[in-house]
Amino acid sequence: MKQVFAILKDGIHAIKSQRALRKTVFFLWVFYLSYYLVNMLSPLFQSALLDGAVNIFSGNSGLGLLAGGMGGILFAGCVLALYQAKVNPLHTKADSEIGIAIQSKIYDKLCRIPYSAFNSPKIYETIGVISGKYASYCSGFLAGQTLSSLVGTLVSFVFTAVVLVRISPLIALIMIGGNLFGIFKTWLESRLNYYAVVENMKDRRYAGSYGGALFDRHTIKEVKIYGLADYLTGKWYRYTSRVNRKTVGYNLLFVLLDLATYFTANLFTVTALILTAKMILEGSLSVGAFVLVYSSSGSLIDTSGSLFGALRDLKLASYYASKYREFLSLPDVEPNRTVLEKLQKYETPLEIRFKNVSFTYEGSKEKALDGVNLTIHEGEKIAIVGENGCGKSTLVALLNRLYAPDEGEIEISGLPQETQLPRLRREVTTVFQDFGRYETSFRENIEMGERKPTRDDGHLWDCARKAGIDTRILQSPRGLDTPIGRFASGGINLSGGEWQKLAVARGLARSSTKLLVLDEPNASLDPISEADLYKRVFDAMAGQSLVLITHRLGAVKYVNRIVVMDHGRIIEDGSHEDLMKAGGKYTEMYRAQEKWYVT
């Protein structure tokens, strides 16, 4: 129940923010409630009509009853027609607005929680459950029929009961008694449905992933070349049919329960109807009462059904709500926008100091970083090298405070890193190994580096030139505004190397950068482009710091300090000459590459 109020609170919060939305939801409720009211009164109108007709037929005065019944039916019809004309557009409007409000909150939170949360599979499950779906639950509650039908059916259930009691308490008792089993059934069904959803999640995930590989544009190349279609289909089928079998099993049970429900309900209804007929014959009831009792039986079944349908929704919704709460209660770590906009230029030079830093990934036994001590002074050009898995990329992630160290501290110009996040976000720019490929335009891909979208084209062209992507942009039909990718017609496709250059251009775009981190910027570049890129980037960053992570050791000729990592530790640190003299790991790696270039 607490969760239900939580959903209400979230929904109301979303509605409050907009006046127009408040009005929309108010009208929706007016329509929903009048709809239930009209449905509730319909049997009365019908019985009045019949009674009037019988009275006139038997020579008594029944014109009032007849006219009343007829008028009521027509009035109800008008209300329903109005309902049809208005409800859908109103509902779509409210649904979309509430959805946007809630989903925005989720997206917003996703960018503020500690990035390390994404290393745990738990977060994916939570996001999978709430993203998109929680919004629709909230709007279902307030703008949809979950709650209004609950209120409506509750009222009409009571109303029908009262009408029946007024006809005859005995009949009322029989009719309501007949629905008890139905109530039990819906309760049971709601529980089982909930389990069916939660229980099948894993199998669905497996099925989705095997089925996805069958049709995914990226995997299709290998799927076809290696002839994997049959295998993947088989796997997909195995998991899907497991889900299906469970669903079918539950459904069979539900059908049996339905049989029992309808049997008992109808047994009681027929008994009640026979009693009514007897009472009509005895003269204590009118013919209209017969229709009334029959209609009531239908509406009792309906209302108790939808009542518990609504309760079933509540049960699932409360599951979603608790996941949503759990997600929102994760800590915030990112500085917000107002802080970043108010930032003044920092006077002190940017100095980053790792003090005995250790870090272990969740679920891993080995330390990814193990007691790292490293200082990056302003203006330094550093290369970080080492074998695969030695902790280079983890170091970059910690430097950006995507992860917080388990042990030790990181200081930014002498202050603790966690207090210096705004400065970090402003002055450190990183081009990751797995950078983003934004299918928008050249302009947006580059200017994104800078926070404010209005920049002069000269600056963008300058960044493009330094990254070596300018000729490609010049050749494109609409220059900087040429669309890239699938979203716009005439979008062009870029090669891996071109995307990489574009990512570097993006990294260069921010004018407040004091430290640029390049994580393998050369992986898909040919040697000539690579050498050109280094020359221009190092020129551009002459006054600022630069950290370069690379496996191609030839590039170290541009830096003045080399840091060698191994198993999460820094094992060597110094200039190329020093390290070559020392004859350690670096020398071994350097020689391994160099010897292929001896002529």
Added chain:
Amino acid sequence: MFKLFRRNVKAVFWSLKQGFFYSPLLFLCYLLIQLLRATLSVSVTVLLGDIINEVQKILTTTGDLSQIGRKLALFGSLNVVLWLTVEIRWRLSDDYLPLRGDVGATKFLAKISRFIPLRKYDDSLFCDKYFRFQNGVRSQQRLLKSFERIGNILYTLTLSCVYLCQIHTVFGVVTLLFFLIGLFPTGRNAALQDQIRRETTAPRRYAAYLGGMFFGIYNRETRLFGMKDRYLSEWAATARSAAEKEIAGEKKIARTLSTVSFLRNVACPLLTVGIALYFVSRKWLLVGSIYTVWNLSRSSLSTAGDALQLFSDCTAQCKEAKETYETYRKIKKEAKPSTGMLPEADFDAPAFVVQSLAFSYLPGKTDKKVLADIGFTVKKGEAVALLGENGSGKSTLIKLLLGIYSPENGSVRVFGWEASEHEEYIRNHVGIVFQDFCSYPFTLRENVGFGDIREIERDDRIIDSLKFAGAEQVLQKAETLDRMLGRTVEQNGIELSGGEWQRLALARAYMGMKDILIFDEPAAKLDPLAEEKQFTSIIKYAREHRKTVILVSHRVGFARMADRILFLKDGKIAEAGTHGELMAKKGEYAGMFNAQQQMYAGREEKAV
């Protein structure tokens, strides 16, 4: 006009047939239940009216309470069956049929995907079309259900009219009239719904793209570049604009629905009940008939409302079916007919013979050829390095070697087979590592075994391949071959680094001891020591097993290991020969080699 119609009919029939055969038995059950339900719902209404008449008869003159009791008992039992059919119908149409339908459709799609040549996937227009085709196939069963329901509505209508005519012909006629009036606004609504869908597709897709900016690697960059608020507002605006378009359309649709509702709930009772009352006052009818007449005509009108919805759905679905069918025909037509007999493969013949090969992505539309006048031969057991700048055509050449693309001019022969004509057969003899290889979130066994699916259960082969690729450490980490990799699917899966995934991609290529191995940047993610080991072991493997190797890499130094170097420039083979020959030539290759050498040499000078 007639031609168009004929084509549509064909497409619709094809879709219906498909939809039916995804689950024939279940669908027949569904059909039966629907029929039963329609019959029962009419009968129950009639029976109740009859019972009321019976009650009235007793009131006035002679009636029989036992008669009422019997009828009520019948009524009760019919009601039980009716509700049960409603319930079963609901389960069938909402759970069982979609489940079976999805299985059938996916199997069909998996089958069809085999007919689609790989090059098609590079064509984004085709990909859009193919995506719509997939959706179309998945909704074939829906079309079938829509047709069934239209049939059902017509059946209910007929049945109701027959009953009503038995009471009095007037009622039958009036009901039919209302049904027909209710159908009038149909066409407009169908068009409107189609319009809404068309107008909202683009913004919805863009909104989904923007939503993606909050997940995975995009989440990281959105944070670091401070793009969150910009994306959020853009996303909300896009989603809102889609919703506004939808609302505008819905308003118009709602007006039509409201008209039908008015007919059903106001005009219809006014007319039918009025006439019935008149008949009752004339003592032609009993009171119970008012109930029957009103309810039957009302329910047939409600089916008119359903039919309205259905017709508009159906029109849209038929359009979809037409497109789906056309795509299907096109795919089938373009699919290469199985040649049956194969030319005898000559495994002592050169692995590749390429003669005056030319290729461009848009033949005829542009003067610039991606590849022009390429000719070379690769002997069996030879290791050839393919070098060139970014965009010089290396990847395209590989696609032609594999027969993924057909040459515009000239020919590619693999062991004597024409590559583009025997694509499927060639693949059995080629192991390949693409630059953008796949990392499957499945088991270790699957990640390696996919290289030769026939040997996926053979642990020894898989372990051998892992060894060739230097990926034993992954097995150590995973402990068993059946451990899941990655954590997106299985929470207990193990995470691998980029270098480890790359080694697995190599292991995949080694599976099945294929005759030809093609490596596109096989060491891009490896460190200097691992890189050297990787290249050395590739060459060693090739020499030991007499396998043909084609090696594409930007790490020029390692090209020396190859027997021969082909240097591509602007789509042509600029130079070919051994390292020594090309260095002596002081041409393109020497230029690139020197560029890389200088990075090392420059440093050495300083050091000395």
